[in-house]
Amino acid sequence: MLTLQSYLTLSAIVFSIGITGIVINRKNIIIVMMCTELLLISVNFNFIAFSHFLNDLSGQVFVFFILTVAAAEAAIGLAILVALYRNKKSISVSELNKLRN
Amino acid sequence: MMLLEIIFYSFASVLICASLGVILFKNPVYSAVSLILAFITTGLLWLLLEAEFLAIVLVLVYVGAVMVLFLFVIMMLNINTEEEKSGFTKIAPVAIFLGLVVAAELIALFWIQSEQFSGVASLSNSDLSSNNTLLLGTELFTKYILSFEIAGFILLLAIIVSISLTLRSRKNVKKQVARDQISADPKQRVRMVDIKRGGS
Numbered sequence: 001m002l003t004l005q006s007y008l009t010l011s012a013i014v015f016s017i018g019i020t021g022i023v024i025n026r027k028n029i030i031i032v033m034m035c036t037e038l039l040l041i042s043v044n045f046n047f048i049a050f051s052h053f054l055n056d057l058s059g060q061v062f063v064f065f066i067l068t069v070a071a072a073e074a075a076i077g078l079a080i081l082v083a084l085y086r087n088k089k090s091i092s093v094s095e096l097n098k099l100r101n
Numbered sequence: 102m103m104l105l106e107i108i109f110y111s112f113a114s115v116l117i118c119a120s121l122g123v124i125l126f127k128n129p130v131y132s133a134v135s136l137i138l139a140f141i142t143t144g145l146l147w148l149l150l151e152a153e154f155l156a157i158v159l160v161l162v163y164v165g166a167v168m169v170l171f172l173f174v175i176m177m178l179n180i181n182t183e184e185e186k187s188g189f190t191k192i193a194p195v196a197i198f199l200g201l202v203v204a205a206e207l208i209a210l211f212w213i214q215s216e217q218f219s220g221v222a223s224l225s226n227s228d229l230s231s232n233n234t235l236l237l238g239t240e241l242f243t244k245y246i247l248s249f250e251i252a253g254f255i256l257l258l259a260i261i262v263s264i265s266l267t268l269r270s271r272k273n274v275k276k277q278v279a280r281d282q283i284s285a286d287p288k289q290r291v292r293m294v295d296i297k298r299g300g301s
Contacts, residue, residue, distance in 0.1 A: 012204055018124075019200055021196075031129060048155065051150075073262045074170065079267050081174060
């Protein structure tokens with residue numbers, strides 16, 4: 001029997017994997033952005049599971065908007081990354097201290 | 102009913118393995134491909150939850166657009182992957198501990214108070230599943246029309262921002278500059294000379 005808890009547990013596991021990936025990574029901003037996508041997808045999973053089990057369509061509409069904003073966020077983030085790589089020749093997280101001093 | 106469980110658990114294990122692959126591969130290209138696999142699996146699991154339109158949109162938008170963008174940027178930046186192997190293990194125990202704590206908290210939250218969730222599960226019937234796209238579109242264009250317009254504006258904003266961030270003008274390239282061409286003044290370019298008639 002597939003209950004709501006099975007879906008929520010799956011999305012919780014994916015969410016914690018995403019958080020681990022963000023913390024574990026010091027060398028590559030692209031991986032951090034991919035882990036952000038993982039977090040977003042697990043949150044969307046929660047919305048869809050609740051929308052299915054509560055029989056309410058508002059959750060799916062909300063997932064639609066989250067997908068829109070996430071696509072815009074990925075595009076802008078990658079543009080910032082390209083601009084950063086042109087200036088610093090590096091995308092390491094631990095070397096991003098240009099705003100200091 | 103048994104078939105649904107087999108589908109769910111097999112795709113769930115594929116999803117977990119793919120998302121572990123995102124954070125564990127050294128090469129960012131492998132991570133991106135693994136993330137594509139995670140998105141496709143998530144789309145299939147959303148089909149199981151009767152959200153057909155969003156499953157298709159997830160595969161089209163994410164796999165077709167966003168992940169291609171990621172792969173383009175990875176290949177454009179030319180990162181040497183050899184350097185990244187150092188500095189990975191120092192913070193790894195803290196990160197794994199943090200992830201385990203978050204997972205344990207969430208899962209314990211779901212399973213300790215399970216009677217509330219089982220009450221939720223009894224509400225489910227297949228009322229929404231008749232025509233998912235029609236219902237979603239009706240909802241989107243009536244009740245959420247203002248949010249829909251704002252979402253379109255956000256996408257336009259993303260286009261403008263990413264173009265203006267990455268546009269650069271190169272020096273020493275022969276090209277037309279429309280501004281200079283329009284603002285050219287004939288009085289500065291052409292000099293009228295009186296030619297004296299020959300004296301013969």
